[in-house]
Amino acid sequence: MSFEQSIRQLLxxxxxxxxxxxRKLARGIQFYWMPVAEQELVCQLQQLFKVFSITTRFFSWLYSFTSHS
Known part of the structure; x- marks a missing residue:
């Protein structure tokens, strides 16, 4: 299934x-089609993974902190 078809089904x-x-999809969520250059996409994905990595480490730390209390 293509990405566009997946988004349509999701909506x-x-x-x-x-x-x-x-899980329920948040109300009012919208998806936009936006062409990007290959390098721009790579840069955006790198930022996303960086944020995800930081967030994951934070919640792992928070869980370990609260589970020992």
């Missing part, structure tokens, strides 16, 4: 699967 169903669980 119709208003739910998605995450870690085997069905």
């Amino acid at each position: 119709v169903r208003k739910e998605y699967q995450c870690n085997g669980e069905t």
